[in-house]
Amino acid sequence: MYRMSQSTSTMGNEKIRISRRKFLKNATMVAGAAFGYAWLKSSQVLLFAAEPKDESLPWYGIVIDIQKCIGCGSCAKACKNENDVPKEPFFFRTWIEQYTVKNDGSVNIVSPNGGIDGFVQTVPTEEIFKSFFVPKMCNHCAKSPCIQVCPVGATYDSPEGVVLIDEKYCIGCRYCVQACPYGCRFIHPVKKVANKCTLCYHRLKKGLAPACMEVCPTGARMYGNLRDKNGELVKFLKEHTTQVLRPHLNTGSKLYYNALSSEVR
Amino acid sequence: MKFYIPPQIPRLAIAFAIFISLFLLLRHFLVPDTFGKYGHYRAASLIDNEQPEIHYSGQEACFKCHQNIEDKKAQDVHSEIHCETCHGPGEKHVISSKAEDIFKPSGREFCGKCHALNAAKLKSAVFQIDLEKHNVGKNCIECHNPHQPWEMKK
Structure with a gap:
């Protein structure tokens, strides 16, 4: 209700507020995707069936x-x-x-x-x-x-x-x-x-x-x-x-x- | 504030729930026990791959009985060649100790596999003989001791 009243009174501010929310949302998605990619890459699941982890075994x-x-x-x-x-x-x-x-x-x-x-x-x-x-x-x-x-x-x-x-x-x-x-x-x-x-x-x-x-x-x-x-x-x-x-x-x-x-x- | 949920949404949600639980159930029964333990494969397969029996015993097993051959061989160029290179797989013979369980090579062609003249063999890698000129018709081991081929038989 508060937002509704705001949007009716000051249209310009409301527009900016939505675009900031959108911006934050998109930024979080991009950051999340980058983090996910880095995590997948480090675990090499995309490239290898099994990445050597056990140092005790020969390679x-x-x-x-x-x-x-x-x-x-x-x-x-x-x-x-x-x-x-x-x-x-x-x-x-x-x-x-x-x-x-x-x-x-x-x-x-x-x-x-x-x-x-x-x-x-x-x-x-x-x-x-x-x-x-x-x-x-x-x-x-x-x-x-x-x-x-x-x-x-x-x-x-x-x-x-x-x-x-x-x-x-x-x-x-x-x-x-x-x-x-x-x-x-x-x-x-x-x-x-x-x-x-x-x-x-x-x-x-x-x-x-x-x-x-x-x-x-x-x-x-x-x-x-x-x-x-x-x-x-x-x-x-x-x-x-x-x-x-x-x-x-x-x-x-x-x-x-x-x-x-x-x-x- | 009132939320309006269209009637098809709960129906879809139920359908999804059924499909997902069915998928999880099938997956539980279809994926083998050790799958994914080390990677995208059945970990128990590593054990399966260890199972086949060996046929080549390695020359340590040969020298347990044939110490004399080890001493003969050790003196020169054939020292680096393992017994089973010429004698073939020896595990059966190691177990049974019977003479018929090991291959006794002879013949010019056999020695020639390594020693026949070929442009692809480096002179430094192997001593080469022109089989078409060198004592044609004779078997190599008539003159050469197979374990000490640099020495001639009397």
Whole structure:
């Protein structure tokens, strides 16, 4: 009633009063939205399925040294044996590619049976500008596209930074297979759910090295705790110029390649 | 002061209340127990992923019995190579101790996986042999001791 009388007597004041109320209301909304955004961002719920919080657990990273890889295929074979990966030559959790850059600039990429049976040099030596092996596996991305697209929360980043699959919860929709920019996922032909490298999570938990790293004869593959600033892996990263695959995609890849050539896709 | 509540509002409110409680009820039964404990996933799945049995035992397990091989291997270039690189998964053999449960590699192709000449292998990374010229027709282990390949058999 008071306001009514005010508005009738002094129209101008009333107008100002409403606009102040509106102003305060809008300002509060903006501040609230900014606060909410900051809070969501700090908890990373928009980016990660699981942000590492538990400092007591390791945060795993991987290094592959291309200069040391001799393409023997032990890793790919051991991976299939250890994880019961189907033997057909299109199901791989890890595989090796041979890149051969010819003198004319063309690039020849081969990966017969994922490199399990070894490589036979197909390009004559005199035509080769340079040649090297690139072992590939899951990059265990910190901001993995595969996790972001899963509609049911069946794939996730473990507290140790290992990207895992919940086989009981996966509906086999193949979104993640499409989303992975590194081609590291496939649908298991028997289980009909997504399958991928687990960094041998079952071995890590028992204190053993992943099977591929266990059998690598030249030590081209390494894994370690990225949190441990004095550890072997961080030491290697400090002393070498390493690069991840497809850095422009901002996947937060934790698989670092030493001596990676620009031809590698 | 009198508030006028249109008659459709209470009806809508009831409908909303029913839908929301139904949603919460369904959610309670459909979402698995440990979902969301650590993140947007079923925490019990971490345990599931720990379950698969190991096939590769690691060379510490091998050396518990085969100390002599460890000593032989330790002398030179093959010291960094773990047993299961060549012998394959060893867990079955570790448990049974039977000779048939472990793979005994032989043949030029097997050694050649690492040692065959290839432009992609750095000379410093591995000693390479031209399999088409080096003692063709002979098996590597006829001359080389597989655990100490730098020494020739008499």
